[in-house]
Amino acid sequence: MTTPHIILADYPINRPRRLRRDDFTRRLVREHTLTVNDLIYPVFVTEGTGIQQQVGSMPGILRYSLDTLLPVAEDCVKLGIPVMALFPVIEPSLKTPDGSEALNQSGLIPRVVSALKKRFPDLGILTDVALDPYTSHGQDGVIDDDGYVLNDITKDILVQQARVQAQAGVDILAPSDMMDGRIGAIRRMLEAENLINTRIMAYSAKYASGFYGPFRDAVGSAANLGKSNKMAYQMDPGNIDEALREVAADLQEGADMVMVKPGMPYLDVLRRVKDAFRVPTFAYQVSGEYAMLQAAAANGWLDLEKVMMESLLGFKRAGADGILTYFAPAAARLLNKA
Numbered sequence: 001m002t003t004p005h006i007i008l009a010d011y012p013i014n015r016p017r018r019l020r021r022d023d024f025t026r027r028l029v030r031e032h033t034l035t036v037n038d039l040i041y042p043v044f045v046t047e048g049t050g051i052q053q054q055v056g057s058m059p060g061i062l063r064y065s066l067d068t069l070l071p072v073a074e075d076c077v078k079l080g081i082p083v084m085a086l087f088p089v090i091e092p093s094l095k096t097p098d099g100s101e102a103l104n105q106s107g108l109i110p111r112v113v114s115a116l117k118k119r120f121p122d123l124g125i126l127t128d129v130a131l132d133p134y135t136s137h138g139q140d141g142v143i144d145d146d147g148y149v150l151n152d153i154t155k156d157i158l159v160q161q162a163r164v165q166a167q168a169g170v171d172i173l174a175p176s177d178m179m180d181g182r183i184g185a186i187r188r189m190l191e192a193e194n195l196i197n198t199r200i201m202a203y204s205a206k207y208a209s210g211f212y213g214p215f216r217d218a219v220g221s222a223a224n225l226g227k228s229n230k231m232a233y234q235m236d237p238g239n240i241d242e243a244l245r246e247v248a249a250d251l252q253e254g255a256d257m258v259m260v261k262p263g264m265p266y267l268d269v270l271r272r273v274k275d276a277f278r279v280p281t282f283a284y285q286v287s288g289e290y291a292m293l294q295a296a297a298a299n300g301w302l303d304l305e306k307v308m309m310e311s312l313l314g315f316k317r318a319g320a321d322g323i324l325t326y327f328a329p330a331a332a333r334l335l336n337k338a
């Protein structure tokens with residue numbers, strides 16, 4: 001006989017509220033918890049010195065130059081946040097149709113990566129592999145005359161971008177572009193370069209989402225993108241079996257970790273992926289999710305601390321091993337206080 005999932009003893013024998021009365025039993029029987037070890041902090045970096053620019057649609061989020069980013073990194077170390085994720089804000093004059101600035105070995109990202117790894121060797125650094133901050137049209141790859149993003153040419157450029165980042169010493173490459181075959185191509189390049197321990201966190205199930213809006217303001221790709229969208233390479237929000245095929249492909253091609261993105265509207269996808277593959281699985285609570293919670297809180301409609309912690313715990317319950325979240329330092333401060 002197998003153990004029944006449902007205990008049939010009825011009220012008043014069974015009173016679920018017994019375990020909810022006191023904090024000690026609530027803590028004792030809690031199934032899922034959030035810790036600082038679950039957090040990855042995405043930050044925006046830009047050229048210059050002394051820069052701390054507010055991102056209008058992301059209250060509390062700043063664009064940093066390297067010098068002002070160093071204390072942020074130090075804060076992450078002190079708080080116990082394992083990884084910081086870097087996103088570049090590229091000067092408009094450096095943007096081209098093929099995003100060639102992404103291959104510049106002395107460009108912004110490689111310089112910031114090597115400076116951070118030198119100063120804070122124990123802080124994990126993750127970089128985004130994608131061309132959208134670097135292209136004049138704001139798409140994640142090279143486009144043809146109809147604006148269609150060309151897969152194989154783009155993939156070859158992404159491999160070169162990944163090489164530049166890996167040679168600069170980044171710990172985790174995170175391809176967010178959704179080109180087919182790029183994980184395998186990047187993994188082969190890493191092996192050929194003897195960069196065997198560079199990890200890959202694949203944005204495997206990345207949906208064409210309206211929730212990326214504030215991010216595109218932050219990196220300055222929104223205006224370039226204009227009315228065009230990314231539906232010809234990012235996933236259709238109606239699909240979930242396809243997410244499993246995308247994850248399977250990326251794992252077979254050599255991904256160490258996979259990601260589902262956005263987060264809160266896609267917790268069902270996260271659960272399916274975790275159950276199907278049992279590999280390190282991450283969720284990205286994206287810019288629009290951050291913005292909507294901040295906006296409601298600013299209006300006095302939600303208690304920010306409560307919804308922040310509840311939303312992050314929701315990712316853990318849905319199967320995430322970790323969460324990329326703009327709330328990382330705020331959440332870590334609360335967790336360290338508790």
Ligand SMILES: NCc1[nH]cc(CCC(=O)O)c1CC(=O)O
Nearest residue numbers: 130132176211212215286287288
């Ligand atoms: N490929 C770039 C990229 N990497 C992460 C995000 C979004 C992150 C966020 O919204 O917080 C995007 C934007 C996009 O695909 O348009």
Ligand SMILES: [Mg+2]
Nearest residue numbers: 178179180246
């Ligand atoms: Mg894919």
